[in-house]
Amino acid sequence: MHWLYLAIAILSEVAGSTALPAAQGFRNPLPSIAVIAGYVMAFYFLSLTLEAIPLGVAYAVWSGVGLALISLAGWVFYRQSLGTMEIAGMLLIGAGVIVLKMGAGR
Numbered sequence: 001m002h003w004l005y006l007a008i009a010i011l012s013e014v015a016g017s018t019a020l021p022a023a024q025g026f027r028n029p030l031p032s033i034a035v036i037a038g039y040v041m042a043f044y045f046l047s048l049t050l051e052a053i054p055l056g057v058a059y060a061v062w063s064g065v066g067l068a069l070i071s072l073a074g075w076v077f078y079r080q081s082l083g084t085m086e087i088a089g090m091l092l093i094g095a096g097v098i099v100l101k102m103g104a105g106r
Contacts, residue, residue, distance in 0.1 A: 009045035064097035
């Protein structure tokens with residue numbers, strides 16, 4: 001169940017971050033509400049996650065998966081470039097997350 005909480009936390013943070021450019025400095029009300037709701041949900045579910053998953057592992061997964069998803073969201077919604085170097089960086093971060101998970105609890 002705690003991994004589900006972490007997934008919800010990650011998706012909430014990605015949703016909030018994706019809405020951030022559209023909020024235009026919090027002058028646009030609807031995206032601003034999405035930003036605030038996304039971050040509140042993200043930290044709530046992350047706090048539930050930390051009851052069973054070590055902080056280092058949870059944060060590594062959060063940041064690694066979140067970075068990959070927000071990069072994809074920027075590419076899809078804001079037409080930001082996503083070249084070979086960016087993709088290679090995401091793969092390296094993913095490998096780092098896997099290594100951290102494998103070493104957790106040893």
